[in-house]
Amino acid sequence: MKAPALRNLFRRQSLETPPATEEAALRSDRFRLDREADWRRLDTIVTMMEKGRLRRIPDDDVLALPALYRTAASSLSVARETSLDQAALAYLEALVQRAWFQVYRPQQGFFSWLRGFLGGGLSRSIQQIWLDICIALAAMVAGTITGWLLVSRDQEWYYALVPAGFTDSRVPGATRETLLESLAVQQDAQGLSAFAAYLFSNNAGVAILAFALGFAFGVPSVLLLVHNMAVLGAMWWLFSDAGLSWEFAAWLSVHGTTELFAILLAGAAGIHIGRSMAFPGARSIMAAAAGSGQRAAQVMAGVVLMLIVAAMLEAFPRQLLGMNERFLIGGSMLAIWLAYFFAVRPRKPALQLAHGE
């Protein structure tokens, strides 16, 4: 134990006459008074940091923060063993906790996170869940084929699969002209933004659902993907039956390459969480869920951005352009996404994922 500071010595001595037990009684308070200046300094720094006034903290204090934090922490463990001063203990516990929050707070603000996210964080997360993307892709392909086959066997399936919103004129037995009209180019963009907003919320709902259902070990995610793609397969059959395969593909490709890709990623993110909870390996289930959850959340943030882009594409260019332009836009969007996600291998992770990695 350090020798008491002069100031405290004087105060102590003037008060302290009685024998050994009495002196020991004050030892814990002396310990406290010795270190109080350091605690108060740490308190001031932490308070400034909590108020977000980082710039105003002197350099000396910033450099001293880790040392002060450790000193306060060791004071706490000593005080727990030697002092019964409840108020000082509570203060010290709170101080160490607050200092811990500041030492281990998020290193980035929202905007620097966003920069890192767009500049490689998103691609990295997506590349890390490649296996789940493959599983989700297989489910989607299987779903499309199932939808097609079911409807081509028995047209009643069409009404079972396709939601009422789409069965206005697009029903089995509709003429080629009616179907072509539903794919037609509209002359102006009136009211399309509201349509875009509706589509966005609709698709975001499906994507979020695909992600959320992943918690049940990924199985419902796969089922949802299969079901949604079965709708697409059924509609594709309808149009190809009328000889409009290419027109339909062009109509779909404008936004579909972006939107279906986003739903694919959302499903993959859900499967990723489910898979890591089912097979956590050496980690605890909680640690595995936390590790995969943070990765999946990055992917989902990307999915939300993609869905916004998809809704814009769906409402405006799809309704306004001819067939070739539609293919051009859809194809180039797909190429852009693929290049962005997979072409560049991001260097090293800027941040280590904290949980069990």
Add this chain to the structure above:
Amino acid sequence: MRNLPDKRRRTVVTPEGIALPFTIGSRAARFGALLLDFLIIGLALLALTLLLIWMFGGLFSATDGTGAMNGAAEFLMIFYFLLLFAARYGYFLGFEMGPRGATPGKRLLGLRVAARDGGRLTAEAVIARNLLRDIEIFLPLVLIFSAPSGEGGPAGVAAAAWFACFMLFAVFNKDAMRAGDLIAGTWVVEAPRARLAAALSTSAAAASGTSSLTGARYDFSDSELGVYGEYELQTLERVLRDSNDDTIGQVAETICRKIGWTTGAGDERAFLEAFYAQLRARLEGGLRFGQRKADKYS
């Protein structure tokens, strides 16, 4: 630490190997914080909406006769929807990534977000826990209200049940984690706020047992001090810090009765300070030799 709810106490070991005590935020406080946050966002958006209407209201009434909006109004609508979206997510993300790790609602109720493993709270974790909020709250509400209508059939009911589990997730685990907390590796704890109170053993009565008021000496024997333990010491500490004359008088009287002293009235504070200092000296002395006396029964 008896006065704190033990069920919510947790100890986390930081990367430096320090055992830090935490108190899990109560579910009621968290619900209240959520309501407050939504109230704040709602009011801010309402004010903004009114401002926009006041500034640009003319655009919407000036239709071209077909009932459709004109270009400027449509642009404004898109801007507005994006703003609503950004406000909801930006509010939670911005504040929880900030230095206090808490939204204003959480701050008001003394809560904050922390990493469960004692390590760094990452931006990814904050994103993960906030992305799931929609799934936990809004989707379930929609499904639960639509399920009884039977529109979705048995699948709709099943989905409603599934999402109800999501919604009530925090009720069914002892750490009060939302599903978002689970996958983000976070939890919500009480934010500590404690002031350093003055050291109690610096007054004359505490240090020497001599009252500065009357000059009386209070010296307690070992057997007199031996009747109480740490719990009574902490109670006494609170009484002295609260400095309520009535309580001090009552407590002094109780102690006198217990140890068989008779003192005059008027000098209770000095008496208690002396008793506190000597009791603490005795108990801390024992502490150093590994002997603890938890309360008067032990």
